[in-house]
Amino acid sequence: MKMKQFFLGVVALSVLPVVAIQVEAAQPPLKEVKAAKGHVSTANTFNRLLKKPMAKNLPPAEDGIHDADNDNTHVLQPPKIAYDGLPTTPFGNYVDWVKALDTNLLQPRYDRFDPTIEPLVMDLDIVREVKSTVPDVVFPHKPHTQWLHCSNCHPKIFIPQRKANVMNMSGILLGQQCGVCHGKVAFPVTTQSCTKCHSKPKPADWKPPQSETSLKDPWR
Amino acid sequence: MYKSALIGLLSMLAAMALPQAAQAEYADVVMNNYSDAAGMRPVVFPHWYHRIRFRCKVCHADLGFKFKAGGNKITMAKIIDGQFCGACHNGEISWSVENCGMCHSGIAGTPTQIHGSTVQRLVAPTYKKLGK
Numbered sequence: 146m147k148m149k150q151f152f153l154g155v156v157a158l159s160v161l162p163v164v165a166i167q168v169e170a171a172q173p174p175l176k177e178v179k180a181a182k183g184h185v186s187t188a189n190t191f192n193r194l195l196k197k198p199m200a201k202n203l204p205p206a207e208d209g210i211h212d213a214d215n216d217n218t219h220v221l222q223p224p225k226i227a228y229d230g231l232p233t234t235p236f237g238n239y240v241d242w243v244k245a246l247d248t249n250l251l252q253p254r255y256d257r258f259d260p261t262i263e264p265l266v267m268d269l270d271i272v273r274e275v276k277s278t279v280p281d282v283v284f285p286h287k288p289h290t291q292w293l294h295c296s297n298c299h300p301k302i303f304i305p306q307r308k309a310n311v312m313n314m315s316g317i318l319l320g321q322q323c324g325v326c327h328g329k330v331a332f333p334v335t336t337q338s339c340t341k342c343h344s345k346p347k348p349a350d351w352k353p354p355q356s357e358t359s360l361k362d363p364w365r
Numbered sequence: 366m367y368k369s370a371l372i373g374l375l376s377m378l379a380a381m382a383l384p385q386a387a388q389a390e391y392a393d394v395v396m397n398n399y400s401d402a403a404g405m406r407p408v409v410f411p412h413w414y415h416r417i418r419f420r421c422k423v424c425h426a427d428l429g430f431k432f433k434a435g436g437n438k439i440t441m442a443k444i445i446d447g448q449f450c451g452a453c454h455n456g457e458i459s460w461s462v463e464n465c466g467m468c469h470s471g472i473a474g475t476p477t478q479i480h481g482s483t484v485q486r487l488v489a490p491t492y493k494k495l496g497k
Contacts (some may be wrong), residue, residue: 194488199481200388205409209387210395210475212406216464224390227417237481238391238413253420257427257458264420292416294426318483325432328483330392330412335483 155355201239202228203351237332243288253292271307272345278353281345282312391481394434395471407471408439410450412479428452435477 148261159165163241204223209220224238231250232241245251258263273282289298302325310322317324318334323342328334332341390413397407415424424430430449431437437449444451444462453459460467480487 191424196486196488202390203388205470208389208393210389210393210472210480211470213407213469214474215406215466217464218470221411221470222414224413226369226416240413242398244417251417253416255420257419257423257453258476264422292421294422297421297432318487320482320484324483329479330416333486334389335484336406337485 200280234332235337236335242292246291247287253347264291265294267295273308273312275343276354278347280340280343282342283344284342376452387475387480389480390440395478395480396435396439396440397471397475397477398435399440400471401471401473405465405478406469406473407475408468409471410468434479 198283202224204225205218205221206213211221213219228238228240232244233239234241242251246253251258252262254262255264257351266288269286271284271286273284275281295305302322303310312322316322317327320328324334327342332338389398389412392412394410394412395407397476400407425432429447439449443449444454447455450468451462454462454464454468
């Protein structure tokens with residue numbers, strides 16, 4: 146019994162597309178089915194505020210800020226050529242700068258003159274618990290001190306003491322705290338990059354704190 | 366029919382002649398505090414190009430560049446004095462200052478800013494600044 150139903154089902158499925166194609170062919174030509182006149186007002190365009198994605202790693206002469214009439218513009222190195230062979234990311238320069246450094250594919254100098262001087266690297270992770278359902282933030286000193294000096298962050302941007310600094314996304318998006326560099330020079334804040342900073346999953350028994358108004362409401 | 370094709374072609378040509386919207390590489394810095402006023406093209410500093418050669422510490426700790434586009438008030442007098450860009454573009458570490466067009470390569474009228482930043486990509490910066 147079950148077998149038979151299954152068989153019938155298979156037959157019906159395999160016939161269906163044929164029927165569909167026939168129905169399509171039987172329709173009158175497109176022109177005649179056009180709906181009544183009228184058009185969607187420009188006030189109601191689909192994706193009203195969506196910004197178009199930017200072209201990736203354009204050469205200087207085509208990027209809209211370099212003057213193509215300047216001979217030297219054509220001597221400048223296009224980013225695509227400079228990045229050839231480097232590990233990639235889906236945002237920013239589309240280069241994974243941390244991996245590129247760790248794999249020695251890049252060896253930027255730590256001293257203006259002497260290429261042999263090694264950076265002062267400190268491996269200390271700072272966890273910042275977030276009052277939100279997103280994973281907690283881990284700030285790793287290691288990739289930062291590979292590039293930067295302690296004095297680039299301490300004490301002007303961050304007091305060097307756990308939890309001594311107020312941080313939140315509004316400030317970061319405006320270019321404060323982590324946003325001094327992330328979103329300008331280091332990897333930017335985009336939907337694809339959230340988990341780079343928000344990298345520590347919440348404990349299994351963690352629940353989001355409830356708002357006072359929702360706790361007070363007896364009817365919920 | 367022909368008319369619409371002609372109009373299409375004309376508008377395509379017009380679009381090609383107009384200056385395009387900026388599609389600059391992430392972290393290209395345009396500096397135009399003084400250049401336009403002095404009749405020079407604005408300066409484009411390829412930040413990504415320099416970090417391939419130097420760590421941030423070299424410029425932002427040793428040479429004292431502040432973390433702000435246009436915030437260092439760089440001038441040619443300071444450069445030939447060996448400060449800022451002049452610490453390297455001196456014919457020793459890198460090509461020297463007489464290559465005006467290498468730095469002054471921007472389209473006239475381009476404002477001072479860092480390109481591709483998160484703030485520029487927001488629909489509207491609606492957030493308020495934090496109190497100090």
